[in-house]
Amino acid sequence: MIRSVVIVGGGTAGWMSATYLKAAFGDRVDVTLVESDRVSSIGVGEATFSTVRHFFDYLGLDERDWMPHCAASYKLAIRFENWRKAGDHFYHPFERLRTSDGFTLADWWLAEGDRDVPFDQACFVTPALCEAQRSPRMLDGSLFAQGLDGSLGRSTLEEQRAQFPYAYHFDAGLLAQFLSRYGTERGVRHVIDDVVDVQADERGWITQVMTREHGALAGDLFIDCTGFRGLLINQKLAEPFVSFQDVLPNNRAVALRVPQPDQAERGMNPYTTATAMDAGWIWTIPLFGRNGTGYVYSDEFCSPEEAERTLRAFAAPGQDDLEANHIRMRIGRNERSWVNNCVAIGLSSAFVEPLESTGIFFIQHGIEQLVKHFPDENWDPQLAADYNSRVSHVLDGVKEFLVLHYAAATRDDTPYWKEAKIRRQPDGLAEKLQLASSHLLDEHTIYPHYHGFEQYSWITMLLGLGHEPAAARPALAHIDPARARAELAAVQTDARRLVQALPSCREYLSSIH
Secondary structure (H helix, E strand, O other), X not given: OOOEEEEEOOHHHHHHHHHXXXXXXXXXXXXXXXXXXXXXXXXXXXXXXXXXXXXXXXXXXXXXXXXXXXXXXXXXXXXEEOOOOOOOEEEEEOOOOOEEOOXXXXXXXHHHOOOOOOHHHHHOOHHHHHHOOEOOEOOOOOEOOHHXXXXXXXXXHHHOOOOOOOEEEOOHHHHHHHXXXXXXXXXXXXXXXXXXXXXXXXXXXXXXXXXXXXXXXXXXXXXXXXXXXXXXXHHHOOOOEEEOOOOOOOOEEEEEEEEOOXXXXXXXXXXXXXXXXXXXEEEEEEOOOEEEEEEEEOOOOOOHHHHHHHHHHHHOOOOOOOOOEEEEOOOEEEOOOEEOOXXXXXXXXXXXXXXXXXXXXXXXXXXXXXXXXXXXXXXXXXXXXXXXXXXXXXXHHHHHHHHHHHHHOOOOOOHHHHHHOOXXXXXXXXXXXXXHOOOOOOXXXXXXXXXXXXXXXXXXXXXXXXXXXXXXXXXXXHOOOHHHHHHHHHHHHHHHHHHHHOOEHHHHHHHHO
């Protein structure tokens, strides 16, 4: 039996891993987490997928238990600004497309829709809620989509059948602190110390990590949560890293924490914003009391000094006292995230730019799959092989989806955006883009393995970025459009009704914070 797990590194990855393992196995597996108080975490991952609720439900946590401790807020969508042209925007919501007569409303919008109404506003309810800064919950705590509410129990990402209508923004450092308290109260051994050496046997299997003050920490299974350093997986076990920079060149970021003292008056946006800039894009994440913001860019087209000036002028003019956090990003994935008795989770496993808020998702997927593939003393190699295959598929699928954002965007006004149109693409993406010029993609023509994004996300990004089919599907000319027109009208009716009924995001969050 595998009875002891040692997690090296804290932060969001370390504490999500520790608490999930404890929730899964209880006292049957000893969990030790060692972290240095001299190594700060990146702490940029402040936006999530809607599927993150599976993690909290698995731990038995209601959102009202943890949100007030983490400056948390709601995320109904990502708003993409200036990706087609200056002044243009569209939403990528947590909302599946409705259908009529076997075709999505996106198909019907191409055939019947009012082109004065943008695709996202015509086919989804969520954009209207975002524009009106609405909460997804009533003041009594009930969800506007009542059939989707309630605990998921002990379920995982891939088991989500219905699309939940929101995700979260939170302060990653505060979440790690909350999970640290939660985990230690439930038996996680917490060691605050510096790891000075990693020791392995003649086979290359890790036997123990040596700490400065607590000596040796031995274990059966080791989880590397040491961030971009990859202390165990890369430095000790020498696992090769597969770079994605040939197709995703953004390799740096600069971040600011911007106080919002007038948030009560101005309200809170219930969405992440991704604003296209000359050499990359800026994220804006509204938290309760402040905004997290940062400029993601390629150092081939922009210097760190120029990036910081651009970010300050955009997000915090006149607030020169705010400390800027400059980050070098390692873009790509390990060839294998599970090697011998070591599993890398979080930044030590893989990372891509946070354009679609995938950082927390990768952590959650990694720890869920580790529980599903947890070994015994025989260390069946097929368990590790299947784990590595699933992790690789997720990363490669997300890579393809992110490259689509740049390849399909019609913006081409700077050297950075011009280069995006001729840059190499992952195998298969060019074929998908060509297909999407004929008709909308579906579940059979998007990336074929689980990667966190459904067909509606691919369709939304392609249409929002300006990559439209030349014409609607010919079959629609032979179908009575009355039902589709009624469904498109129902979207607008539902949107107006919810905007009237729901409180503002700031008002609801004030009631629980």
